[in-house]
Amino acid sequence: MNFLEERIIKDGIVKPGNVLKVDAFLNHQMDISLLDEIGHEFHRRFADCPITKVLTIEASGIAIAYPVASAFGVPMVFAKKSKSINIDGEMYVAEVESFTHKNKNQVVVSKRFLGPEDHVLIIDDFLANGCALQGLISIVESAGATVEGLGIAVEKGFQIGGRVIRNLGYRLESLAIVDAMDDETGEITFRKQD
Amino acid sequence: MNFLEERIIKDGIVKPGNVLKVDAFLNHQMDISLLDEIGHEFHRRFADCPITKVLTIEASGIAIAYPVASAFGVPMVFAKKSKSINIDGEMYVAEVESFTHKNKNQVVVSKRFLGPEDHVLIIDDFLANGCALQGLISIVESAGATVEGLGIAVEKGFQIGGRVIRNLGYRLESLAIVDAMDDETGEITFRKQD
Numbered sequence: 001m002n003f004l005e006e007r008i009i010k011d012g013i014v015k016p017g018n019v020l021k022v023d024a025f026l027n028h029q030m031d032i033s034l035l036d037e038i039g040h041e042f043h044r045r046f047a048d049c050p051i052t053k054v055l056t057i058e059a060s061g062i063a064i065a066y067p068v069a070s071a072f073g074v075p076m077v078f079a080k081k082s083k084s085i086n087i088d089g090e091m092y093v094a095e096v097e098s099f100t101h102k103n104k105n106q107v108v109v110s111k112r113f114l115g116p117e118d119h120v121l122i123i124d125d126f127l128a129n130g131c132a133l134q135g136l137i138s139i140v141e142s143a144g145a146t147v148e149g150l151g152i153a154v155e156k157g158f159q160i161g162g163r164v165i166r167n168l169g170y171r172l173e174s175l176a177i178v179d180a181m182d183d184e185t186g187e188i189t190f191r192k193q194d
Numbered sequence: 195m196n197f198l199e200e201r202i203i204k205d206g207i208v209k210p211g212n213v214l215k216v217d218a219f220l221n222h223q224m225d226i227s228l229l230d231e232i233g234h235e236f237h238r239r240f241a242d243c244p245i246t247k248v249l250t251i252e253a254s255g256i257a258i259a260y261p262v263a264s265a266f267g268v269p270m271v272f273a274k275k276s277k278s279i280n281i282d283g284e285m286y287v288a289e290v291e292s293f294t295h296k297n298k299n300q301v302v303v304s305k306r307f308l309g310p311e312d313h314v315l316i317i318d319d320f321l322a323n324g325c326a327l328q329g330l331i332s333i334v335e336s337a338g339a340t341v342e343g344l345g346i347a348v349e350k351g352f353q354i355g356g357r358v359i360r361n362l363g364y365r366l367e368s369l370a371i372v373d374a375m376d377d378e379t380g381e382i383t384f385r386k387q388d
Contacts, residue, residue: 029307030270032263058253059272066260069226076224078253113223 003037004153004175005190014181014188018158026153027060027125038175039067042151045173046121049148053077053114055140056123057107057132064153065123072121077113079136082106092142094135107135109143116144127152127174130161137170149173157191197231198347198369199384208377212350220347221254221319232369233261236345239367240315243342247271247308249334250317251301251326258347259317266315271307273330276300286336288329301329303337310338321346321368324355331364343367351385 001009013021025031051072056065057079069076082105091108098105114120120140127133133150140147147170155162155174165172177191195203207215219225245266250259251273263270276299285302292299308314314334318327327344334341341364349356349368359366371385 023304024306028271028274028304030260030263030272032260032267032270035260036264059256059274060252062253062256063260063270063272066224066226066229066257069224070230073226076226076257077222078224078257080222080253110217110222112218 001190002175003041004034007031007034008154008176008178009188012188014183014186016183018156018181019183020154020156020178020181020188022154027063030063035063036067038064038153039071041175042068042121042123042173043071046149046151049121050119051121051148052118053120053145054123055079055109055114055120055136057081057136060126061124064125068121068123068151075113077109079107079109079139082108092139094138094142096131096135098129098131107132107139109139111143114140114143114145118143118145119148120145121148122150123152124150125153127155127161127165127172128159130159130164133161133165137165137168151175154178195384196369197235198228201225201228202348202370202372203382206382208375208380208382210377212352212375213377214348214350214372214375214382216348221257224257229257230261232258232347233265235369236262236315236317236367237265240343240345243315244313245315245342246312247314247339248317249273249303249308249314249330251275251330254320255318258319262315262317262345269307271303273301273303273333276302286333288332288336290325290329292323292325301326301333303333305337308334308337308339312337312339313342314339315342316344317346318344319347321349321355321359321366322353324353324358327355327359331359331362345369348372 054069054076094107149171152174155177157177157179179191180189248263248270288301343365346368349371351371351373373385374383
């Protein structure tokens with residue numbers, strides 16, 4: 001087990017309905033030492049890529065993207081979730097349909113902060129159905145920039161998002177892939193990775 | 195001028211309606227070196243306080259709070275904005291009325307992450323009318339914890355928020371206080387601070 005899997009076993013909580021709570025250290029209260037370690041690990045895994053920007057989505061993605069951008073020495077950009085439609089032509093917009101909530105949201109990034117010269121590492125804390133990540137990929141493609149890869153802290157391996165994104169040919173690295181959870185015993189099964 | 199005031203002069207944009215855009219380096223695209231410097235500066239200013247938690251509010255506050263929490267070596271907690279009312283008794287809740295939008299929002303923090311033993315430094319990127327900060331103060335007080343101080347990157351000195359919070363007796367440090375802006379000349383006047 002790697003350091004994140006160990007921490008999930010120690011402090012993660014399995015709730016009914018395949019809910020994994022990691023809010024004690026990852027997405028409500030943040031353990032900065034752990035996040036710094038996540039930043040270094042993604043830097044190690046994507047060290048061969050000429051990253052110029054780290055892109056994430058509000059809110060909890062920001063705390064994962066920060067140490068990654070710091071490790072690469074590049075700016076971080078976060079996409080905003082927007083319900084409004086008064087976009088003024090200065091924004092890249094992706095319409096994101098949520099499988100879970102059955103509604104549409106807009107994800108927006110200012111055109112000033114992504115361009116054809118950029119090599120982008122997309123970072124987020126969680127991957128389940130992959131709606132948010134697909135929106136971020138769409139925005140990078142709209143900018144004419146290159147998606148070098150995607151880095152996720154916790155992937156729910158039993159949901160469709162990871163498979164869709166890998167099938168599309170993108171390089172996706174998840175530090176922990178949860179293949180099964182049992183809310184009665186609290187047991188969490190991680191996918192074996194090299 | 196300090197490092198943040200200099201950066202605002204260099205890359206900030208004044209728009210009609212007293213709008214100051216700092217989204218190229220502070221709250222959409224983030225310059226990690228600048229944010230690290232902000233973290234060190236707040237650590238220097240509050241070095242006499244026994245800080246145990248850094249509290250902020252989603253979304254852009256997270257990127258300011260991260261380096262501050264890192265400098266103090268303590269966890270960071272971010273409050274979530276919530277429109278729903280299905281709070282299950284496990285959350286501290288503050289009703290925040292927006293002067294600007296004339297609506298009410300809830301700001302919530304899990305009770306597991308703040309308690310009477312905590313000494314809290316509240317951090318945010320912007321202070322204008324102070325609604326969000328008042329909500330964060332209310333949550334810390336609900337927890338029986340101590341507000342050691344508040345650290346803000348950019349305060350709009352011509353709006354009421356800073357005066358209200360200082361009048362309430364809280365120690366509020368803003369790295370840059372904008373007293374006036376002119377959208378025709380682009381001129382920005384900062385308040386002189388010691």
